[in-house]
Amino acid sequence: MSRARTTNARLHRFAAGATLALALLLSGFAGQALANTASTIIYRCTHHESFVGFTPSQYAAALQQLPTEVREYSECEELIHNAELKAASGGQAAAITAAASIAPPTPAEQQILTTTAHKAPTPVKLGSQTALPGVVHVDIAAAFNSLPAPLIALIILLLAAGVTTGVGSLPHGLVERLRSRRGK
Numbered sequence: 001m002s003r004a005r006t007t008n009a010r011l012h013r014f015a016a017g018a019t020l021a022l023a024l025l026l027s028g029f030a031g032q033a034l035a036n037t038a039s040t041i042i043y044r045c046t047h048h049e050s051f052v053g054f055t056p057s058q059y060a061a062a063l064q065q066l067p068t069e070v071r072e073y074s075e076c077e078e079l080i081h082n083a084e085l086k087a088a089s090g091g092q093a094a095a096i097t098a099a100a101s102i103a104p105p106t107p108a109e110q111q112i113l114t115t116t117a118h119k120a121p122t123p124v125k126l127g128s129q130t131a132l133p134g135v136v137h138v139d140i141a142a143a144f145n146s147l148p149a150p151l152i153a154l155i156i157l158l159l160a161a162g163v164t165t166g167v168g169s170l171p172h173g174l175v176e177r178l179r180s181r182r183g184k
């Protein structure tokens with residue numbers, strides 16, 4: 001009898017362990033599926049595609065995983081939130097896309113855009129100098145003046161190392177000819 005009880009107890013422990021392992025495994029897949037759905041919603045919103053047909057919890061997960069850049073520089077947070085509310089109310093959302101929320105300019109705005117595009121920029125006084133918007137003056141001195149001194153020293157050191165390494169890799173006959181010319 002005791003042998004049957006120990007075998008039975010082992011069987012129950014094994015079944016409980018297997019059930020626990022299966023539950024953990026399935027919960028991991030559910031979390032991963034929710035994360036994949038959230039990524040899909042975010043992707044579709046940022047690429048101006050329709051993202052209807054998801055559950056409110058999937059929209060909520062997408063809002064939680066929304067990257068900071070997308071929150072700050074797009075309308076996706078508002079659009080996903082509206083889709084979440086629409087899904088929670090049971091209503092069928094029309095094709096929700098980020099592009100649908102951009103209104104065309106009014107006639108007054110269009111007039112300003114048209115005239116501004118054809119105007120020459122006016123110079124701006126910055127301290128003792130005058131700057132012309134849209135004009136970039138590029139010269140080598142400007143590039144080196146903006147570099148920190150340690151970086152300039154590193155560039156010089158790397159160039160010197162490259163020259164000395166390059167001389168060592170020249171063919172032996174050429175090195176001898178260069179040395180003989182210096183001696184003459």
